[in-house]
Amino acid sequence: MVVPEKVGEGGLRSIDARIEEAAGLAEAIGINVVHRRSFRIRQVRPASLFGKGQADEIAGLAEEHDAKLLIVDAALSPVQQKTLEELTKCKVIDRTGLILEIFGERAATAEGRLQVELAHLDYQGGRLVRSWTHLERQRGGFGFLGGPGETQIEADRRMIRDRMARIRRELDQVKRTRGLHRERRQKAPWPVIALVGYTNAGKSTLFNRMTQASVMAEDLLFATLDPTMRTVKIPGFDKAILSDTVGFVSDLPTELVAAFRATLEEVASADLILHVRDIAHPDSEAQAEDVEAVLTALGLAEEEGPPRLEVWNKIDQLHALERAEQLGEAARRGNVVAVSALTGEGLDMLREAIAKELHSGSQTHHLQLAAGDGPRIAWLHSRGDVIEQRSEGDQLHLAVKLSPENWARFQRLESV
Numbered sequence: 001m002v003v004p005e006k007v008g009e010g011g012l013r014s015i016d017a018r019i020e021e022a023a024g025l026a027e028a029i030g031i032n033v034v035h036r037r038s039f040r041i042r043q044v045r046p047a048s049l050f051g052k053g054q055a056d057e058i059a060g061l062a063e064e065h066d067a068k069l070l071i072v073d074a075a076l077s078p079v080q081q082k083t084l085e086e087l088t089k090c091k092v093i094d095r096t097g098l099i100l101e102i103f104g105e106r107a108a109t110a111e112g113r114l115q116v117e118l119a120h121l122d123y124q125g126g127r128l129v130r131s132w133t134h135l136e137r138q139r140g141g142f143g144f145l146g147g148p149g150e151t152q153i154e155a156d157r158r159m160i161r162d163r164m165a166r167i168r169r170e171l172d173q174v175k176r177t178r179g180l181h182r183e184r185r186q187k188a189p190w191p192v193i194a195l196v197g198y199t200n201a202g203k204s205t206l207f208n209r210m211t212q213a214s215v216m217a218e219d220l221l222f223a224t225l226d227p228t229m230r231t232v233k234i235p236g237f238d239k240a241i242l243s244d245t246v247g248f249v250s251d252l253p254t255e256l257v258a259a260f261r262a263t264l265e266e267v268a269s270a271d272l273i274l275h276v277r278d279i280a281h282p283d284s285e286a287q288a289e290d291v292e293a294v295l296t297a298l299g300l301a302e303e304e305g306p307p308r309l310e311v312w313n314k315i316d317q318l319h320a321l322e323r324a325e326q327l328g329e330a331a332r333r334g335n336v337v338a339v340s341a342l343t344g345e346g347l348d349m350l351r352e353a354i355a356k357e358l359h360s361g362s363q364t365h366h367l368q369l370a371a372g373d374g375p376r377i378a379w380l381h382s383r384g385d386v387i388e389q390r391s392e393g394d395q396l397h398l399a400v401k402l403s404p405e406n407w408a409r410f411q412r413l414e415s416v
Contacts, residue, residue: 003073025099069093198278202313252290276313311337368395371393
């Protein structure tokens with residue numbers, strides 16, 4: 001495994017953490033990492049990315065360890081990939097290819113598999129110029145004047161384009177179906193809370209702890225991919241829906257961001273976003289920036305998307321002094337709750353903070369309903385703060401404090 005480090009490259013992430021994360025990505029799909037090494041790159045070489053001496057050293061290491069696969073933790077062009085393969089005599093994949101492999105292995109639903117395949121085809125479309133000689137052969141045209149016809153590489157590219165078009169049509173249908181489900185949920189009297197965060201931040205463990213579910217949760221990068229929804233108990237609400245989404249990662253391939261846009265639309269339609277952070281990780285700040293960058297790419301910058309609450313997870317892994325500092329910082333900032341999803345510490349505070357956020361901006365509405373309209377009266381009691389209630393004949397007058405989202409929901413209920 002090779003991690004390039006460009007001279008002058010800034011950022012909060014340390015090179016050691018980058019190497020550790022790259023190795024974690026490889027191990028996530030069962031690759032045995034026999035050696036890892038970082039190289040400082042002063043000038044990017046178009047042919048191989050690395051300088052000649054570095055490339056020769058990499059080839060020597062591959063031979064020494066009898067490596068069958070070289071992983072470069074950077075984006076490689078098709079030419080760079082081909083050059084390194086010829087030099088090292090082993091298969092070469094870059095960071096994008098590695099993440100695509102992980103997603104391809106983990107996607108469980110039909111939608112997830114379609115999205116991964118689309119991303120794979122998009123990635124492979126520009127990488128057909130490789131060492132396969134059959135791609136240079138031509139297929140003859142029709143008749144004597146048909147000409148040389150199209151080359152095999154052109155035929156393969158056409159097949160990829162056709163398959164991508166079919167997948168996009170299928171995903172459009174999935175998107176429409178998901179949109180209908182979303183509309184149905186928005187008509188229902190339940191807020192939706194979406195979990196987002198860096199991969200391995202503990203989202204699935206938190207999800208399981210809060211919902212008593214059994215979603216796969218391991219100390220593994222990208223342990224879960226497909227979004228999952230379960231009901232969760234929040235003070236002041238008879239029911240709420242918690243959504244667990246795919247974890248983010250630094251330099252998330254653009255092909256995947258585009259392919260998973262439909263899935264991540266669940267985040268955009270949520271009433272509240274919980275940004276789960278691994279506060280015990282040395283690169284927690286850099287990971288938070290990466291998550292914000294992906295959310296911004298999806299049109300969910302903090303000032304544009306739903307309200308946001310930070311959840312500082314894994315406080316059980318901090319030493320006493322560091323723990324006290326982080327708890328103090330969380331209290332000072334106000335929009336942060338420190339928890340341990342593993343032990344359950346701080347979850348009651350988190351539920352209270354969620355309820356407070358969902359009720360923020362509430363206004364008092366004076367309503368007059370038929371006394372026999374039990375369902376909507378019960379809805380108001382479960383979702384709002386009923387300040388006053390009095391009867392006049394067969395009419396009921398209520399003064400109810402509701403959040404803007406719940407007021408909009410009530411109006412939709414009224415029109416159904």
